[in-house]
Amino acid sequence: MRTQVAIIGAGPSGLLLGQLLHKQGIDAVIIERQTGDYVLGRIRAGVLEQVAVELLEEAGVADRLKSEGLVHDGFDIAFDADHLHIDLKGLTNGKTVTVYGQTEVTRDLMDARQKAGLQTIYGAQDVEVLDFDTNTPKVRYKLNGQTHEISCDFIAGCDGYHGVCRASVPEKSIKEYERVYPFGWLGLLSDTPPVQEELIYGNQEQGFYLCSMRSAQRSRYYIQCSLADKVEEWSDDRFWTALKGRLPEHLANNLVTGPSLEKSIAPLRSFVAEPLRFGRMFLAGDAGHIVPPTGAKGLNLAASDIRYLSRALFEFYGEKSEAGINHYSQKALARIWKGERFSWWMSMLLHRFPDNSGFDNKIQRTEFEYLASSEHAQRVLAENYVGLSYA
Incomplete structure (x- = not known):
C-alpha cells in the first residue's frame, strides 16, 4: 500500500491530523492497534481552548461541539475556606473555553472520517516504523495474522506515551525530561x-x-x-x-x-521529549509530551502540535517547501514548554504534597x-x- 502520510494512532491527535490533511487533498492512512470502541472508551479531558475550538471548526467537525458544548467565561479556585473567581472573558478581552469531552471530539472525528470513506486500520498488531531517517519511510504491521506494509512520504507518531514511534528513536537521538x-x-x-x-x-x-x-x-x-x-x-x-x-x-x-x-x-507526571522530528517521522500529542491535567492542557497541546504539523505538510505538498517541517519541532516545543510551565504551576498551587x-x-x-x-x-x-x- 502507498500513501502520502502514515498516521500511527487513532486518538484525537491522529484523527484531527487526518481530517485536516483530507480537507487539503493530502492522502493519509491511520493505523491503530486498539479497536475503535476501545479508543472511544477512554475518559479524558473536557476543557477546550478557544484556539482548539477554532481548529476543530477548520476541520469541519465542530457542529455538535457548537450545539452541545458548554462555553465558560470563567472558573473558581478555592483555598481552604477562601474563594476566588477567575473572570476569563473579562481578563482576556473576550476569550472563553468550551467544556466538551475528549470522547465526543474523538467520536466527531471518527464519524467525519467514516463519512468521507477514509481508511483507518484498527486492531493492527506488531506495528513497526521503518527507514524514517530516509526519504522512503515505511510502516509494517500484522492484521488477522497477515503482514502488511505501507510506504509513505512521512510518518506522524500520534500513538501516545507508550506508542511505538518514540520507542523506535535511537536513544542517542532523543532527550527526555520528566517529573513524576x-x-x-x-x-x-x-x-x-x-x-x-x-x-x-x-x-x-x-x-x-x-x-x-x-x-x-x-x-x-x-x-x-x-x-x-x-x-x-x-x-x-x-x-x-x-x-x-x-x-x-x-x-x-x-x-x-x-x-x-x-x-x-x-x-500525574510532566514529560517532554526533544526533538519532535526524526528525519521523516514526527511526534505529536502524548507521544511527545505529557502534562498533569491540572491546567487542562493535554488535549489542547496535542491540538497545537497538529496545527503546526498540518501547516508544515500543507506547505510541503502545496508549495514544495520544507521550511515548515524543518521548524515543526522548534515551534511546537516552544508552546509545549509554556503549557508545561502553566500545568506545573497550577499543580504546585492546588495540591497538598x-x-x-x-x-x-x-x-x-x-x-x-x-x-x-x-x-x-x-x-x-x-x-x-x-x-x-x-x-
Missing part, C-alpha cells in the same frame, strides 16, 4: 447535575479536588489520592463522602450524588493570596488557561 508527582487523581463520572455551572479547583487540608462536567446533566469529579490507592478500594459512597468533605459548605449542600458510570485513578514543610505550606498559601489580590496575576493565569496565541 507523588499523588494521583481519582476521577468519577456520573449522570448527575454539576455542583455549579463553572469549574471549581480546590486546595483543602485533605487534598486537591476538581468539580467539572461533560454536560448540564453529566458531572466529572476528581480528588487527590495516594498512588498506592486502588480503584476497587473506593466505593461510590466513599468517593462522595470524601468529595463532600473537601467542598466549601455551600457547594457541599448543592452536591447531587449518584451511581458512577466510570471510576479511575490517573498518576506529602513532603511539604511548614515553609512550603506558607508559600503555597501566600501564592493564592497574591493571586487573589492581583488583577495582573489573574490576567496571566487567564491568558494561559484560555490558550496562548500560536507563534
